[in-house]
Amino acid sequence: MDHGFLENVAQENGLAGVSPYVKLAVGLGAILLVLLSPTWVTPLFIAVSLGMAVLLLARIDPHLYVHLLAAPLLFAVLSVAAVVLVTGGGQVFWAWQPVFGFALSLTAGSISQGLLVFSRVLGGMSALFFIALTTPMTELFIVMRRCRVPPGLVNLTMFVYRSIFILSDQVDQVLSAQRMRLGYSSAREAVASFGNLCGASFIASWECGEDLIRAMDARCYEGRFAMLEESAPVHARHLATAGLFLLATSALLLATATGSVPWGPA
Template identity: 30%
Template sequence: MTLIDKLCYTSKLRYTNAGEKVFFSLASLCFCIISRSVLVAVTVFFTASWLTIRKGGISPLYYVKLMRIPCAFLMISTIAILVNISRHPLNAFSIPFGSWYITGSWHGIHQGIQLILTALACVSCLYFLSLSTPLTDIIAVLECWHIPWLIIELMLLIYRFIFLLLEIASSISCSQHSRLGNKNFPTSVKSYALLASSLFILSIRRAGNIYDAMEARCYDGRIHVLKEQHPARQKEILFLILFEIFLFFLTIFHTDILELWR
């Protein structure tokens, strides 16, 4: 079981209605993507983070640890927007490099900040959902929304095989470490290449074994999971409706609000 699953099953929001949590995450994520507004992104990020940490009881240290992964990718990906190589300096900053300039514009910086905040807000919505709702509850919600069963089953199988790959990779890596397979850089490169090839072969073999086990247990093309019913509370529904209405108005009038602040 991964850290996310352990935190999910110990969350205080574990037994909150799953439909509410799925709707909150997806609706807030859609508002972030549609609006591309800094105000909407900041509002969604702090609200989702507050619900995850304060209401869900997740440790802030674990939450920051999980957020470092997307932050690292975002910082690398936004360098192309913030920094340009040009013969002419731009208005934000410029560093001469021969006849060229390593430079950037205020428009590019604004776009980069907007992209980072929007992406972090979307990630916080997904973390809120994954750190408070088990996959079986999400599947139950998708069934109620009449999502095609093929998509749901693919989600379940992919989720299961993530753990399968992690288990095989951990066993191979432990074996390599015990044989000093990472004592220096060339040995480490060779070990990782062997791990990748072995992982591919062993995962196919284990997948075949799992499918045989499923057929031995009367697998008929659908995976059935136990469902738990947690009724929605009026207070939670009211908060959800008011928050999404607030995001809707922010999405429409965010430019006017920024002009008023200026």
């Protein structure tokens, strides 16, 4: 069943044969470089290059990718607008001070900060999508276990992962049944139906948990969730490509930060 989760796409992506360590290094490295960048150039470069990697190498449907990026970017536009209006600095283009101690303005400094924040969101979200669309959770569990994350936390994460799919099927069924019986026809009706939906799923979850305990007891559970700890090996070619990308991006970041290129900070 399709739940609209990126996980379903990640399981079948074109970079499935690349080690999760390499993909995580690229994604997390890109996020760090986005945050370190003092100009919009590096985040934009990261957004374009990781976007291309997701579309051409991981072979993700371009419509899906644009659709996925549209929602956070719309929210980013609204949030950046707030940042632009409250912050200041530099030449003032427009200002409004309705009461003492509160002012909204459009200045050169606030616009350039807004541009930087928007480019960082674009770059950061692209890096996040790169990880989400190319690295299935099952591979992340292996990485978590090898990185010595506390076993209780890894087990909890695996249980949550497993339960999400079971619960989401149940919620889909109850929701369709409620919609067919006009359960969301008025605001009052909608709140009552939604409460019933959440209550029914909570009880269903509880029963799922109890069934799971019984099933695990029958299979001699001893506190460690067994899994096949195999992931794609690290190939020199993949490592070199990832290293080259991160090096090139770092060089661009240094060049823009020190002002050796025209788009550096003033």
